[in-house]
Amino acid sequence: MLQTTKSAAEVAARLSGVFAVYKPPGINCMTVINTIKENLGKEITATFPWVPDRYEYKLLPSPEDPNLPIRMDYPSLKKHPFVKGHERVPMFCKFPLDRLSSGVVVLGIRDGIKKVRAMYGAHYSRQYIVEGRFGIATDNHDISGKVLERTTYDHISGEKLVRIVSFIQRSHQNLTTEYAGVDIQSQEAYELASRGQLRPRMASPPLVLDMRCLDYQPPDFTLEIQCVHETPQWLRKLIHDIGLELRSTAVSTKVRRTRDGYFTVDDALLTKHCQYEYVAEAIERSRHLVTWKKLRPDANFVTDRGESEEGR
Amino acid sequence: MERTMLLRHCVENFGRIFLPTTKKYLGANAVPMLHWRQLHCSSDVTAKLKDPPSVKKPPDELPVFQYIGKHTKRVNKAFVWGNTVTGALGIPDFLDPPPRKKVRKYQSVPYCLQDFSQDVRTASCGYGFTILTSLKEKGKVWGTGMNTDSQLGLQKAIRTTHEGARVIVLDYVIAPAPVDLPFTQPQETQVLQVACGRAHTLILTDREGVLSVGNNAYGQCGRPVVESEEYSGSLQVNRIRIDGKVKQLAAGLDHSLFLTEDGEVYGCGWGADGQTGLGHYNSEHRPTKLQGDIQGEKIKQVATFSDCCLAVSEKGDLFGWGNSEYNQLAAVTETTQVNVPRQLQFNYIGKAIQVAVGGTICAVLNDQGQVYVWGYGILGKGPKLQETPIPEQLPEALFGQNEFHPDVSVREIKAGLNFFAAVSTSGDLYTWGVNKHGCLGLGHQKDQYFPWKVSLPGEVLTVDCGVDHMVAIIKSLL
Numbered sequence: 001m002l003q004t005t006k007s008a009a010e011v012a013a014r015l016s017g018v019f020a021v022y023k024p025p026g027i028n029c030m031t032v033i034n035t036i037k038e039n040l041g042k043e044i045t046a047t048f049p050w051v052p053d054r055y056e057y058k059l060l061p062s063p064e065d066p067n068l069p070i071r072m073d074y075p076s077l078k079k080h081p082f083v084k085g086h087e088r089v090p091m092f093c094k095f096p097l098d099r100l101s102s103g104v105v106v107l108g109i110r111d112g113i114k115k116v117r118a119m120y121g122a123h124y125s126r127q128y129i130v131e132g133r134f135g136i137a138t139d140n141h142d143i144s145g146k147v148l149e150r151t152t153y154d155h156i157s158g159e160k161l162v163r164i165v166s167f168i169q170r171s172h173q174n175l176t177t178e179y180a181g182v183d184i185q186s187q188e189a190y191e192l193a194s195r196g197q198l199r200p201r202m203a204s205p206p207l208v209l210d211m212r213c214l215d216y217q218p219p220d221f222t223l224e225i226q227c228v229h230e231t232p233q234w235l236r237k238l239i240h241d242i243g244l245e246l247r248s249t250a251v252s253t254k255v256r257r258t259r260d261g262y263f264t265v266d267d268a269l270l271t272k273h274c275q276y277e278y279v280a281e282a283i284e285r286s287r288h289l290v291t292w293k294k295l296r297p298d299a300n301f302v303t304d305r306g307e308s309e310e311g312r
Numbered sequence: 313m314e315r316t317m318l319l320r321h322c323v324e325n326f327g328r329i330f331l332p333t334t335k336k337y338l339g340a341n342a343v344p345m346l347h348w349r350q351l352h353c354s355s356d357v358t359a360k361l362k363d364p365p366s367v368k369k370p371p372d373e374l375p376v377f378q379y380i381g382k383h384t385k386r387v388n389k390a391f392v393w394g395n396t397v398t399g400a401l402g403i404p405d406f407l408d409p410p411p412r413k414k415v416r417k418y419q420s421v422p423y424c425l426q427d428f429s430q431d432v433r434t435a436s437c438g439y440g441f442t443i444l445t446s447l448k449e450k451g452k453v454w455g456t457g458m459n460t461d462s463q464l465g466l467q468k469a470i471r472t473t474h475e476g477a478r479v480i481v482l483d484y485v486i487a488p489a490p491v492d493l494p495f496t497q498p499q500e501t502q503v504l505q506v507a508c509g510r511a512h513t514l515i516l517t518d519r520e521g522v523l524s525v526g527n528n529a530y531g532q533c534g535r536p537v538v539e540s541e542e543y544s545g546s547l548q549v550n551r552i553r554i555d556g557k558v559k560q561l562a563a564g565l566d567h568s569l570f571l572t573e574d575g576e577v578y579g580c581g582w583g584a585d586g587q588t589g590l591g592h593y594n595s596e597h598r599p600t601k602l603q604g605d606i607q608g609e610k611i612k613q614v615a616t617f618s619d620c621c622l623a624v625s626e627k628g629d630l631f632g633w634g635n636s637e638y639n640q641l642a643a644v645t646e647t648t649q650v651n652v653p654r655q656l657q658f659n660y661i662g663k664a665i666q667v668a669v670g671g672t673i674c675a676v677l678n679d680q681g682q683v684y685v686w687g688y689g690i691l692g693k694g695p696k697l698q699e700t701p702i703p704e705q706l707p708e709a710l711f712g713q714n715e716f717h718p719d720v721s722v723r724e725i726k727a728g729l730n731f732f733a734a735v736s737t738s739g740d741l742y743t744w745g746v747n748k749h750g751c752l753g754l755g756h757q758k759d760q761y762f763p764w765k766v767s768l769p770g771e772v773l774t775v776d777c778g779v780d781h782m783v784a785i786i787k788s789l790l
Contacts, residue, residue, distance in 0.1 A: 136371070147371035155382040160790060163771070167789055170740055173712065174765050190694030190762040196709035210716035226716070247380035247790060 008048040012041065012087035015276070016110030017283030018290045020263040022270055023105045025254075029096035033107065036274045041086040043276050050080050092116055095126075095260060100142055101232040103128070103257025104268045109283070118295040123201055124261035125209055125228045130252055132239040134219040137249035141236035145251070153248045158216045164245045165223060168238075169211040176228075179204035199228070206230035208238070220253065232257075262289040386788050388447060390432040391422035391768055394781025395749035398440035399486035400457035401781060402428065407486050420750025420757060422768055422784065428454065428488050432785050437728075437778030438463065438508025438563075443515075444488055444783075450502040451495065453515060454488040461511035461543040463526035465491040481545035494549055495520055508778070509563035511543070514552075516561050522552040522570065530566045531597025532581030554578050554599050564616040564634075570599055575610030577602045577623060577653075585619040586651025587634035593651055604653035606631050617727055618671040623653065628663030630656040630676060638672035638688035642701035658684075658703055670727035673745070676703060681721020681737065683711075689730050692744045695761045710763045711736045728777030734763060739771030741784055749780045 023032050052075030059069035077083050092113040093105055108116030134153035138145030179200040182189045192198045200207055208227045215222040225235065236252040243250025258265050267289070269282050392401040395418055399407060402425055406416040425432070430446035441457025441464060455464030460483050467482040467489055493515065495501045505516040512526030512533055524533035527543050534552035556572035563569070567581025567588050578599040579588040586593060589602040609625045616622070619635035632641045633653045644654045662678040669675075673687040684703035685691040691699075692706050711734065713720040724735040731745025731752060742763035743752040750757050753766040770786035 147374060150371065150374045150376045152376060152378040155380055155384065163789060166738065167771075170712065170738065170765070171767065174767070184764075185695065185758060185761060187694040187696045187761075193762055194693075194707035194709055196714045210714075212716070245789070 008045050008081075008087050011047075011276075012044050012089055013110075015040070015044075015089060015280060015283075016112055017287065018106060018108045018112040018115050019279060019282040019286055020104050020106050020260065020268040021274065022265065022268040023097050023102055024271065025100060025102040028099050029093070029105060032105075032271060033091060033093055033096075036107070036271070037089050037091045038086070039274065040089045040276060040279065044089070045081045045086040047276075052076060053079060094119055097257060098232050100144065101255035101257065103255075104260045104263055104265055105257075106260050106263050109279075112283070112290070115290045115292075115295060118292075119261060122261070122295050123199075123228060125199075125226050126230065126257060126261070127259035128225045128227065128230075128232075128235055129214070129222065129254070129256045129258055130225055130235055130239060131220060131222045131254040131256075132242070132250045132252045134221070134243060134246070134248050134250050136251050137240070137243070138251050141233070141240045141251055143251050143253045149249055151243075151248045153219050153246075156218065156246050156248060158213075160246060161216055161221060161242075162213050164242060165211055165213045168242065168245070169208055172208040175204070176200055176207050176209060179207070204229050206234045221250075262294065380790065384790065386790065388431040388433070388773070389770065389786055389788060390425040390428060390435055390444065391784045391786060392425050392442070392781065393419045393422045393753040394751035394778070395440075396781075398458045399484045400437070400440050400442050400778065401425070402442060402444075402456035402486070402488045404487040418749040418757070420753065421755045422753050422766060425488075425783075434506065434774065435776050435783035435785055436506040436508045436513075437776045437781060437783055438513065439510045439565075439779045440781075441485075441508065442488075442778070442781070442783055443491070443506045443508055443513060445503050445506060451498055451500070451517075453491045453493060453503055453506060455491045455513075456485050456488045458511075459483055459485055459544075461527035462546045462548070463508070463511050463513045464489070465493070465525055465549070466545060466547050483544065491525070493523055493525075505561055507561035507563040507568070509568065510565045512563065512566075512568070514561045514563050514568055516558055520551070522554065522558050522561065524550045524552055524568070527566070528597075530582035530595040532563075532566050532568050534568065534580055534597065534599055536597050537595070552599060555601075560613060562614045562616045562621070564621065565618045567616070568599070569614045569616060569621060571611055571614050571623075575612070575626065577606060577611055577614055583651065584649075585635040586649045587616065587619050587621055589621065589633040589651060589653050591652050593649070602633075602653055604631075604633070605655040606653045613666060615667045615669045615727075617669050617729060620669050620671075620674070622667040622669050622674060622676075624664045624667045624676070628665065628679070630658065630661070630664055630667065632656050632674075639699055639701040640669075640672070640674050640687050661703060666725055668725045668727040668732065670731070670745075671729045673727060673730060673732065674703075675725050675727060675732055677722055677725045681723070682706075682708065683722050683725055683734060685732070690745045690759055690761055692732060692762050706763065711742055712738060712740060712765070724774065726775055726777050728782065729779045731760075731777065732763075733775045733777050733782060735772050735775055741766045741768055741772045741775055743782070751777075751780045751782055753782060753784075 023029055054076040055073045056076050057071045057073045060072050062068050062070040090110055092108050094116045097105055136147050137149040138147055177198040179202055180198040181201045206229050210226040212224055214224050232255045235255050239250050239252040267286055396406040396416055409415055430448045433445045433447045436443045444454045459467050467485050468479050469482050471478050471480050501520050502518045503515055504518055507514045515523045531537050533550050535550045554570055556574050558570045559573045560571040564587055570578040578601050580596050580599040582595050583593050588596055590596055590600050611623045612626050614623045620640045621634045623631045631653045633650045636650055637648045641650050643656055661684055664676045665679050666677040672689045675683055675685045677683055683706045686700050686703045688699040691697050711722055720736055720738050722734045723737045726733045734742045742765055744760045744763045747757050747759050752760055754764055768786050770788045773785045773787055775784040
């Protein structure tokens with residue numbers, strides 16, 4: 001595809017859409033995005049070796065006769081990549097991850113930036129796999145922080161953990177319906193509630209839609225959380241709150257986003273695969289996930305495992 | 313010599329704090345002051361100072377705190393909410409507030425009944441009063457709320473005035489007080505169930521039958537009506553004689569129903585709407601067996617709250633009698649009063665296992681955990697559905713069933729006068745209906761047109777509804 005087009009600028013201009021990247025832990029998200037941006041631009045520029053398109057001339061005095069100028073043509077360096085810089089690939093991310101967490105990050109290129117911005121208004125839910133450990137409390141609720149307190153955790157059985165986790169999930173139930181933007185005293189609220197479609201449709205505090213315990217090997221436990229309007233640090237605080245409810249303390253060891261809206265881990269590219277061909281193919285593959293129909297504010301609520309309920 | 317004496321003096325008095333203490337030195341009105349070291353140290357020798365915050369201790373050296381023991385047991389707790397004015401909630405601070413606090417007329421959010429320190433086993437709500445039983449002392453019964461007809465037994469208090477101490481009979485009890493019941497074997501008898509009506513209480517025990525207390529104006533206590541009997545301050549407790557062992561009680565406004573282990577239903581009390589089901593519209597004081605369509609059927613549960621009665625048989629059939637002014641029994645009859653039990657044929661319901669009746673509303677729970685409602689009023693299907701003569705199902709999604717939790721359904725359904733309460737299998741309480749005095753426990757006083765979850769800090773075991781208050785028994789999470 002690269003070889004049939006004319007120039008680097010045209011290739012860069014045609015690269016637009018939305019795709020997902022898997023961000024590894026330990027790096028700043030913006031660093032990852034900027035590196036991808038730069039590498040894409042450099043790759044596009046490098047595929048088209050610079051060929052001079054214009055020639056300019058200078059008039060130099062000839063060695064024989066100082067009054068007779070000789071015209072010296074030289075190629076214009078205006079479009080040389082060393083002068084102009086590599087091609088720009090504008091990219092945008094609306095929901096980045098922080099340094100300690102990992103997972104799916106949705107990026108938009110050029111015209112895809114509009115769609116990524118619209119994802120904010122669509123109030124998508126996100127799925128995380130969060131791993132925690134009982135027995136310590138740190139200052140940033142993560143295992144990498146400074147340990148402030150140690151507690152016992154041998155009283156925590158798997159059954160107690162499941163009970164507390166389901167209690168916390170059910171305690172968010174009323175709030176998710178309150179932020180649905182409908183009057184609770186109206187027939188419309190009943191219609192939506194009876195279909196299970198009362199979900200947050202406006203700006204709300206972080207809410208948990210579903211939370212369940214996947215595994216518990218004392219002191220480590222794993223949870224799967226579907227939530228909306230959250231941040232990774234809020235999830236770590238949630239782990240801390242679970243520890244407090246169980247009369248112990250807990251810190252998070254891993255926060256991993258496995259789904260952002262309709263983009264799952266299967267759709268996400270690894271950072272080493274963020275080259276032009278793979279990115280263009282990923283954009284084509286995920287084109288059906290970001291139709292304008294799916295981005296309407298009141299349209300869809302993404303359910304578990306990527307199936308969606310179509311809006312009215 | 314003097315130097316050694318001085319040295320010894322210094323060593324012996326090392327760390328002692330010397331301050332001017334005699335009044336001669338301080339002055340006549342002075343207060344002896346403390347040295348700053350005396351404030352911080354409890355011993356004469358100065359203690360080692362704490363490490364400053366910049367000194368970092370490795371995590372292994374931090375002490376390990378234990379907040380809860382390994383074998384701590386979960387406890388039962390009672391949560392109450394609704395109208396406080398009669399004292400039915402059992403929290404004296406609402407009506408006799410501490411200084412600088414106001415009287416609270418209603419409690420719209422669940423409040424923990426902590427004064428009742430025994431583990432609560434069951435709770436029954438009547439019209440302005442509540443009866444509680446405990447896990448620890450199974451033969452005792454506590455009552456709180458309205459006592460104008462001695463529905464809580466005789467409750468006395470000593471009032472001291474400037475004239476002297478008097479014993480007065482209490483018409484309102486604002487904290488749970490023991491109800492004195494004349495058991496022949498008080499140590500062995502266990503109270504199984506309590507049912508409360510408008511102004512009477514029925515108590516079911518395991519070995520002493522059924523006892524009834526309170527108003528008997530229509531014979532609802534199972535004893536003959538005495539003309540112009542004074543019910544306030546009365547010590548009358550009646551033991552009701554019924555053929556067969558009673559396994560469940562139900563009390564309506566002014567009538568009582570008894571269900572025996574053989575599946576037979578006996579009724580007594582006011583019958584003007586046919587709620588006794590005995591074939592006439594008069595009051596009856598002798599508990600008499602109900603005939604009609606339930607004859608020959610083995611009944612599993614009876615329910616009544618005001619004037620309409622419903623019963624469920626072992627096979628899952630529905631029977632109803634009593635008031636039908638609001639289309640509760642309109643499926644089988646056009647008349648507004650039915651005085652003989654009639655079977656309500658609703659084939660699409662499936663096998664019914666529990667039924668709940670309010671003033672104008674009825675609900676049935678089937679073995680799949682689905683709830684069907686009918687009657688008149690706020691039924692739970694939005695503001696549009698005001699009345700229906702045949703049951704309509706409430707979608708399971710309203711009770712927390714969704715794609716994440718497909719197995720959630722309803723475990724228990726109860727009704728107050730014009731509201732419902734349902735307990736789901738996940739241990740949540742959902743209420744809906746007319747929200748009088750905050751009796752739905754949702755934090756506001758607006759009516760709720762479809763089931764809404766009540767925030768309770770635990771797993772709900774059971775709930776009971778009165779006219780304008782509710783009691784929930786929950787098991788703590790840990």
